[in-house]
Amino acid sequence: MxxxxxxxxxxxxxxxxxxxxxxxxxxxxxQTVRGRPLTYLDNAATTQKPSEVIQAVCQYYGTCNANVHRAFHFLAEEATRRYEEVRKSAAAWIGAGSPREIVFTRGTTEGVNLVAHAWARKFLKPGDAILLTEMEHHSNLIPWQLAAKAAGASLRFVPVLPDGTLDLDAFAAHLAAGGVRLAAVTQMSNVLGTVNPVRDLAAAAHKAGALVLVDGAQSVAHMPVSVRDLGCDFLAFSGHKMCGPTGIGVLYARADLLETMDPFLGGGEMIDRVGLEESTWAEIPHKFEAGTPNVSSAIGLGAAFDYLNRLxxxxxxxxxxxxxxxxxxxxxxxxxxxxxxxxxxxxxxxxxxxxxxxxxxxxxxxxxxxxxxxxxxxxxxxxxxxxxxxxxxxxxxxxxxxxxxxxxxxxxxxxxxxxxxxxx
Amino acid sequence: MDLDALYQEVILDHYRSPRHAGAVADAEVAAEEVNPSCGDHIRLAVEVKDDRIAGVRHESHGCAISTAAASMMSEFAVGRTPDEFRRTADAFVAMMRGEREWDSQGMEDVEALSGVRDFPMRIKCATMCWHAMKKALEKADR
The missing domain is CATH 3.90.1150.10 (Aspartate Aminotransferase, domain 1)
Structure with missing residues (x-):
């Protein structure tokens, strides 16, 4: 053989x-398109979905649709159980230590925005800097522009060299200049395909006292990724770029960071005790999941994990x-x-x-x-x-x-x- | 879908050899338009003498449709009064958006752009230069 x-x-x-x-x-x-076989080469935008994923979504609606984490009836228990199973699968998918470090989002964009609001706006001070690169997708740029403005912080950028790789000397120089509190870097460029040496970047950033956020929108879908191996503090990715449904994504964040961060959105599900003037928050990760989540898509994402793991x-x-x-x-x-x-x-x-x-x-x-x-x-x-x-x-x-x-x-x-x- | 209905020979001809095209220096720019969805970019210089458009120069960085449209628009504009141009531009844009019946308004080559109406994503490519020219004329009027 x-x-x-x-x-x-x-x-x-x-x-x-x-x-x-x-x-x-x-x-x-x-299918055929205009009489020719469909040649789908736009997978960085979104991938197609296998029958298993489509059926998992249908099956959820057909058998156990209910709101999660609320009611005590049979359907709600089953929906909650399945939803939380996917959280465990997501933790395993990226090598996170615990499902408590997995926050469900709508996608990578929401994950980055969550950190930009709940961490950056709380902890950045005037004079602090966020280190980005010139190859970032707008979704790993605009949230930092907004957060930096709100906090009085500044942005610094690592240039892209002619071969499409990052100028690593410039990365080191920016860190050495001091003041960098966070480095936010894509692991795989959606334009150039470049895989950045995130593990080395994270080690250097940590030595300089900065946290590291990884935009995993492209990488998590196409290569094995382990947050423990990378040593990053945050990692965001999207379900729909890896055979899952649209409208579901994952933010990984170190548990101790999630504990110190303020909530992102307020509403149902994310609370502990609610008073008229003051409230307290649910345990992580639920503190960051206000409102009814996209349960069906989460379950579809779980089917995508299973499908890809099997292949x-x-x-x-x-x-x-x-x-x-x-x-x-x-x-x-x-x-x-x-x-x-x-x-x-x-x-x-x-x-x-x-x-x-x-x-x-x-x-x-x-x-x-x-x-x-x-x-x-x-x-x-x-x-x-x-x-x-x-x-x-x-x-x-x-x-x-x-x-x-x-x-x-x-x-x-x-x-x-x-x-x-x-x-x- | 018939690609040739979009890219008619006359459009490809204007694309390959655009009329009234040339570099427009920063100091002469009368109007500038950008299509944010694709980054297409047009810069116009215009000369109005005795209420007539005496000359147009466009610097187009864009697709075949936008480059050809700028070429045709410039050909049409030269010799017209600004009012004539504005009326035709408004009619053209309304036709492209399907808000009024197509008639060629006495413009020969421009007829070829009628096929663009079947490609909604590309309509802006054909109309951008007309908007830019109207802006340029406003500035020339002042």
């Missing part, structure tokens, strides 16, 4: 994973790594095509420019072939300025993509270039 092959583990890995079989789990991928995270990551390498090489081989970023460790978001064809025109042209990519600033306007362009094309891969889909993309890019006649 291939899996026993001692010489070529990657060949064994490839042969043991069958993306064609896996594709059958995804109803969306079975094997290492297996999926290895397949995506090979496919990404193939896609980058295939695009680089085309005349007039430039791929942005060349980090030694990278994920499956591949941004590129086509000489003479504006990204919106390319995306429109590809759509005519049933190929879905993303075109635009990708919620990273500062990074676009660093790259010197207003917009890019991005093809982003998942484990259900095939080499033949990459070939379809490359072929269509060549035809688009001929169609638009190499531009003005």
């Amino acid at each position: 291939d899996a026993c092959c001692p010489v070529c583990p990657s060949a064994a890995r490839r042969s043991s994973f069958d993306p064609r079989a896996v594709r059958r789990d995804f109803p969306v991928l079975q 094997g995270r290492d297996t999926l990551a290895a397949y995506e790594r090979d496919l990404t390498r193939h896609a980058v090489a295939a695009l680089r081989a085309l005349p007039g095509v430039r791929v942005y970023g060349d980090a030694p460790e990278r994920g499956g978001a591949v941004s590129f420019a086509v000489d003479g064809v504006h990204p919106h025109d390319l995306a429109q042209f590809l759509d005519g072939d049933g190929i879905a990519i993303r075109a635009g600033h990708l919620c990273c306007q500062p990074l676009m300025r660093r790259l010197g362009v207003p917009a890019v094309n991005r093809a982003s891969l998942a484990f259900y993509n095939l080499e033949e889909e990459v070939a379809r993309l490359a072929d269509a890019v060549v035809r688009a270039r001929a169609y638009f006649g190499h531009g003005p």
